[in-house]
Amino acid sequence: MIKTRFAPSPTGYLHVGGLRTALYSYLFAKQNKGIFALRIEDTDQKRYVEGAVESLENVLKFFDLNWDEGPIFQSKRTEIYMKYARQLVLAGHAYPCFCTSERLDEMRKQQEAAKQPPKYDRLCLNLSLEEYKVRSGAGELYVIRQRIPQEDLFFNDLIRGDLQFHGKDVDDQVLIKSDGFPTYHLANVVDDHEMKITHVIRGEEWLPSTPKHIWLYKALGWTPPVFAHLPLLLNPDRSKLSKRQGDVAAEDYINKGYLKEAMINFIAFLGWNPGTEEELFTLEQLVERFSLDRVQKAGAVFNLEKLDWLNGQYIRQKSPEELGDLILPYLRKESWYKDDLVLQLSPEQKKSFVLSVQLRMKTLADAAPMLKPFLVDALDYDLSLFTNEKMKVDKAMAVLALENSIPALEILEDYDSEEVIKECLVKVIEKLGVKNGQLLWPLRVALSNEQFSPGTFELIHLMGKRLTIKRLKAALDKIC
């Protein structure tokens, strides 16, 4: 039975790199009819953030990455780690170390100055049992360090193939901190074993410490799981994706209006592809098609351009009803929004409003400004929008367009048909002898106050006569 786990530490938010790790672990487990477990690595009391676990769980659920087991909390398992630590000490695979952090700092400083790799000098390796008893009895704080075998280690990584590390290069890792909590290394190995994890899928940053973990498995007499180290997600400058250079929290992307389908699709393709030219994959399809051996070795730049495109694709796939529901939370964020603005709309109106903006949205947040002209009474015009070089529209042209359109639209009775509205305005265009855009652009801006919006005829049709005339007059006043 295949079993994977996602093991984040609750430091505040779910990193998009973490989201991808979770996704791949989930996909691999589900594809093999296995189990996907959640474990919270909260052994560092200093880094604990209130509410982080809950938000982590919520984000995973939002993306439908539902776990079958857990979450289990490492902070509640200190006894277990301690038990194995004692076992390791007794067997000579680990030893107590009384070195203070001051001494350790000093030691590293000297090693660095001497161009030596910083590494514990094993001062406490051969402490006698008596000395240990005396010093610990006197209340002196100590840690437990792993005694790394001074030999070569070979292991296989599912993504990277055969790897080799030298024991002499590996530091004697702290297993139990002086506060009695385990470090990642011990807790991780113990839990993965006790949870019967078969495949450890994690970020490449863990590759250098994998030898320590494997030696731990061996020292405890356990069989190591299969390892798969995922390539890193990168900043545009190709360094490890970090907060400094943009949003890294999965929540940020949800808030910006990216659909879960687009995020999952996008994240999945950062380091994996099906080998065909298909681009659009749902979570279910990914479960079907994903394979660890098609995962890339090199890191991937987290580049949002394609995400925008994907998001547009998924937005266009939505029914107007669904999309309307998805948009609503983003409308609510707007200062001008009031619930009764939407409550008074008929289902048909809602539907046609959504339909009018669906093709133009890249994110859910894009809908709000485009929908605003339908929902509020007065707009605060941005005059610069009325001039448009490409359309050959300037202030005078805008005034001309508005002055001539308003009477024509005032006479017009039938606003139910875009065709009729079009005919009406085409006459104005012919009368003025201008290009379509020269008339339509200022009208569209007058009605929407937006650079991007539904088309002019559509706006007029959806707004109806009263609002259309009111808007055009208001805009004309404003320009003059």
Added chain:
RNA sequence: GGUCCCAUCGUCUAGUGGUUAGGACACUGGAUUCUCAUUCCGGAAACAGGGGUUCAAUUCCCCUUGGGACUACCA
């Protein structure tokens, strides 16, 4: 500094000894459209360098270069 990992268009990538090196995003030209958008058609754009191995290397090996990760009583 040390250890380890990695290397195809700007970006994500296909490719597993013989291809006009393919696709997507972005960019760009055009068509459709009532403007922006959407949609459609076209264009520019890559095998880091040097040695081998081979009849033949993007592909296999080595070196160089470049990039990255790790190097805590953080994960």
